[in-house]
Amino acid sequence: MSDLPPTSPVVPRPFSWRSFGRFLGNAALESLDGGKVFYVWMICLSAVFLVGANAWAVQVRDGMALTNMSDHVSWGLYIANFTFLVGLAAGGVMMVIPAYLYHDEEMHDIVIIGELLAIAAIIMSLMFVVCDLGRPDRFWHLLPPFGRLNFPVSMLSWDVIVLNGYLFINAYICAYLLYTRYLGLTPNPRWYVPFVFLSIIWAISIHTVTAFLYCGLGGRPFWNTALLAPRFLASAFVSGPAFIVLAIQVIRQAVGRHFGDGPIRTLVNIMRITILVNLLMVVSEVFTEFYTGGAHTSSGRYLYFGLHGHTELVPWIWCSVGLVIVAAGLLLSPSVFTNPWVLNTACVLAFIGIWIEKGMGLIIPGFVPSTLHEIVEYRPSAIEWKVTAGIWALGLILYTLFIKIAAGIFLNRTKLQALPDIQPAPAPAETPSISATS
Amino acid sequence: MSSNGPTGKEGNGGTDGGGGGCGKSDCGCVSRRTVMKGVGATLGTAAFARAIAPLTEWAANISADEFLQRHYKELSLVDLNIVLRRLEKETKDDYGAEVTISDPKPQEGVKFGYALNLSVCNGCRKCAEACHIENNHDRPSHQSYIRVFEMQKGTMDMEQGNVNYDKPVPQPDKFYMPVQCQQCEHPPCVDVCPVEATWKEPDGIVVVDYNWCIGCRYCEAACPYHARRFNWTKPEIPKEEINPDQGYLSNRIRPQGTMEKCTFCLHRTRNGRLPACLEACPTGARVFGNLLDPKSEIRWVLEHKRVFILKEDLGLKPQFFYFFDS
Ligand code: SF4
Numbered sequence: 001m002s003d004l005p006p007t008s009p010v011v012p013r014p015f016s017w018r019s020f021g022r023f024l025g026n027a028a029l030e031s032l033d034g035g036k037v038f039y040v041w042m043i044c045l046s047a048v049f050l051v052g053a054n055a056w057a058v059q060v061r062d063g064m065a066l067t068n069m070s071d072h073v074s075w076g077l078y079i080a081n082f083t084f085l086v087g088l089a090a091g092g093v094m095m096v097i098p099a100y101l102y103h104d105e106e107m108h109d110i111v112i113i114g115e116l117l118a119i120a121a122i123i124m125s126l127m128f129v130v131c132d133l134g135r136p137d138r139f140w141h142l143l144p145p146f147g148r149l150n151f152p153v154s155m156l157s158w159d160v161i162v163l164n165g166y167l168f169i170n171a172y173i174c175a176y177l178l179y180t181r182y183l184g185l186t187p188n189p190r191w192y193v194p195f196v197f198l199s200i201i202w203a204i205s206i207h208t209v210t211a212f213l214y215c216g217l218g219g220r221p222f223w224n225t226a227l228l229a230p231r232f233l234a235s236a237f238v239s240g241p242a243f244i245v246l247a248i249q250v251i252r253q254a255v256g257r258h259f260g261d262g263p264i265r266t267l268v269n270i271m272r273i274t275i276l277v278n279l280l281m282v283v284s285e286v287f288t289e290f291y292t293g294g295a296h297t298s299s300g301r302y303l304y305f306g307l308h309g310h311t312e313l314v315p316w317i318w319c320s321v322g323l324v325i326v327a328a329g330l331l332l333s334p335s336v337f338t339n340p341w342v343l344n345t346a347c348v349l350a351f352i353g354i355w356i357e358k359g360m361g362l363i364i365p366g367f368v369p370s371t372l373h374e375i376v377e378y379r380p381s382a383i384e385w386k387v388t389a390g391i392w393a394l395g396l397i398l399y400t401l402f403i404k405i406a407a408g409i410f411l412n413r414t415k416l417q418a419l420p421d422i423q424p425a426p427a428p429a430e431t432p433s434i435s436a437t438s
Numbered sequence: 439m440s441s442n443g444p445t446g447k448e449g450n451g452g453t454d455g456g457g458g459g460c461g462k463s464d465c466g467c468v469s470r471r472t473v474m475k476g477v478g479a480t481l482g483t484a485a486f487a488r489a490i491a492p493l494t495e496w497a498a499n500i501s502a503d504e505f506l507q508r509h510y511k512e513l514s515l516v517d518l519n520i521v522l523r524r525l526e527k528e529t530k531d532d533y534g535a536e537v538t539i540s541d542p543k544p545q546e547g548v549k550f551g552y553a554l555n556l557s558v559c560n561g562c563r564k565c566a567e568a569c570h571i572e573n574n575h576d577r578p579s580h581q582s583y584i585r586v587f588e589m590q591k592g593t594m595d596m597e598q599g600n601v602n603y604d605k606p607v608p609q610p611d612k613f614y615m616p617v618q619c620q621q622c623e624h625p626p627c628v629d630v631c632p633v634e635a636t637w638k639e640p641d642g643i644v645v646v647d648y649n650w651c652i653g654c655r656y657c658e659a660a661c662p663y664h665a666r667r668f669n670w671t672k673p674e675i676p677k678e679e680i681n682p683d684q685g686y687l688s689n690r691i692r693p694q695g696t697m698e699k700c701t702f703c704l705h706r707t708r709n710g711r712l713p714a715c716l717e718a719c720p721t722g723a724r725v726f727g728n729l730l731d732p733k734s735e736i737r738w739v740l741e742h743k744r745v746f747i748l749k750e751d752l753g754l755k756p757q758f759f760y761f762f763d764s
């Protein structure tokens with residue numbers, strides 16, 4: 001630790017892998033310190049995660065027959081969540097655009113909240129894909145040079161590439177920003193702004209490619225619509241900002257500082273538009289489905305009204321429609337800026353509404369009725385719910401830790417801990433360590 | 439505290455923290471924290487290990503050779519032989535049956551086609567039954583590559599069809615339409631597979647390498663004819679019912695978690711025999727043959743009967759045809 005001669009603390013430390021390693025160590029250490037609320041939160045999430053991990057292990061051992069998927073409905077809750085989470089990841093970019101394209105300074109300061117969300121959401125979505133595989137042990141078949149990635153023909157291979165790319169871009173940006181701040185340097189725009197712009201384009205691409213997964217299938221009329229990708233984006237730009245608005249408020253509580261009113265205002269303004277665009281697209285799809293009628297609309301009829309007495313999805317979708325409409329109403333009312341309850345309710349409702357719509361409401365009707373017009377319904381099994389809850393819990397664990405690391409560095413806490421790195425004898429009065437209360 | 443996902447991180451943090459903490463600890467609380475973290479990390483790791491213990495049981499059944507097996511197209515003849523013998527041994531160990539797994543290759547100048555006479559098919563489902571036995575399908579689920587639809591006379595609308603009919607056949611107001619893989623000329627199932635685990639052979643048969651498929655089921659979503667089946671669980675077949683004449687790309691017992699499909703019985707048809715479903719059909723509704731041979735029966739049918747293909751509008755050019763007697 002004392003291999004460097006004592007220098008003045010203001011001299012910025014140069015980059016080295018060693019100090020980067022120490023940065024990671026310090027960050028991890030920092031992220032695990034916290035108050036009671038924090039520990040209770042983490043322990044609960046960990047418990048849920050363990051249940052999910054166990055359920056997945058059992059599913060891999062005994063076969064996917066433990067899920068309620070079938071040859072008729074061959075994708076279910078996992079792929080539904082995957083789709084939604086890709087949207088959530090893409091939605092994180094709605095902080096990046098105002099911050100970097102419109103130079104919103106206040107947004108700029110906390111844009112990392114959105115970037116970290118993107119990282120956590122992508123990790124979750126990849127985990128959902130892995131949990132959906134019948135043979136996770138053969139995952140390496142996707143990885144060149146030993147595997148055989150069917151690029152560029154298979155849309156799924158595109159998705160694998162863009163999702164991992166997005167993960168790396170965001171991880172790089174966040175690591176760079178945090179590390180330079182930790183070193184006491186000013187981030188050099190040359191080293192990250194190009195990547196920020198890349199991430200904006202990339203965010204659009206991940207959700208577009210994910211939509212192409214479905215709308216490229218000619219045998220499934222419900223998905224085979226050009227509106228799918230734009231609808232994906234519109235809804236992503238509701239769910240992403242909704243989550244971030246809630247996250248900002250929790251973080252404010254946790255670090256005991258008030259910030260982010262301006263960004264919240266911006267995000268609400270974004271949501272006001274995107275939620276209406278989303279509703280408009282729903283209406284135009286519903287119109288096309290029902291006004292023309294015919295066999296290719298039976299999935300739509302199944303979704304909204306049930307088909308030949310099969311109504312499994314009807315409560316889901318109307319619940320979603322209701323939630324989104326109420327959320328839109330709340331977001332448009334002026335009190336959304338003055339009353340945090342209105343704002344928070346709107347965000348929660350919109351988030352859940354889109355989760356249903358972009359999840360179960362999108363995936364399942366693609367399979368009902370089947371391509372040979374058989375009707376087999378699907379309701380997730382207990383195992384599927386457990387795995388799903390487990391992945392969400394892990395995602396929240398990761399996001400909490402990420403945010404704690406970032407907060408520690410931005411509030412100059414981790415930085416102080418790291419000082420031994422250049423100062424062999426740190427001043428004793430430095431560490432009122434961390435006191436994030438939740 | 440115990441967070442289990444990032445156990446690795448916790449480990450790092452713990453050790454680092456120990457060092458950093460000692461240097462500047464001025465009270466017991468830092469070290470108590472460190473101790474608590476250590477305990478938490480240990481407990482968390484132990485709990486995690488227990489939670490995923492079923493994975494170890496499962497992994498014990500996958501040999502290193504199986505795990506590392508290359509894609510079918512990358513196997514040399516020698517490698518392939520080793521694989522075939524290994525699979526035979528695995529079948530013996532798992533199911534107690536002596537089987538022979540071969541790998542007949544497509545023949546030059548052959549492109550298989552199948553035609554089905556809807557005027558005579560009586561819906562007896564003998565073909566589906568024969569498929570079930572020939573292809574070593576899972577017994578409890580009564581799996582088969584063929585689904586027979588009971589259709590209302592007067593319409594071709596499949597929405598009015600029914601696969602679960604249980605009245606004696608044939609009913610006077612119905613006709614019957616078996617559906618199986620149409621061996622599309624432009625198979626979407628092949629296009630979507632992310633790992634090239636499924637492809638179209640030169641003789642027109644779309645096959646799956648059951649040892650390469652990762653079980654994503656994208657192909658099942660892409661197929662417009664509901665022709666693909668997933669092994670939701672390990673197939674169960676009593677030893678004495680196992681068909682011992684097996685092909686690597688066709689009817690060998692499929693591993694759990696992988697995709698399977700009709701292969702026109704390539705282990706038979708590439709050796710000059712007819713598909714099992716055709717042999718089982720009591721009405722002679724099925725015609726199978728080489729589309730490239732102008733003198734074949736199937737060519738005669740295509741040239742002389744009123745032929746149609748299912749969902750022609752999708753443009754996938756199936757090599758499975760339906761026809762009516764004129
Ligand atoms: S019928 Fe389905 S499984 Fe068979 S080749 Fe066509 S798309 Fe593939």
Ligand code: SF4
Pocket residue numbers: 630631632633634635636646650651652653654655656657658696697
């Ligand atoms: S289930 Fe298997 S064959 Fe089908 S697309 Fe996935 S990897 Fe390919």
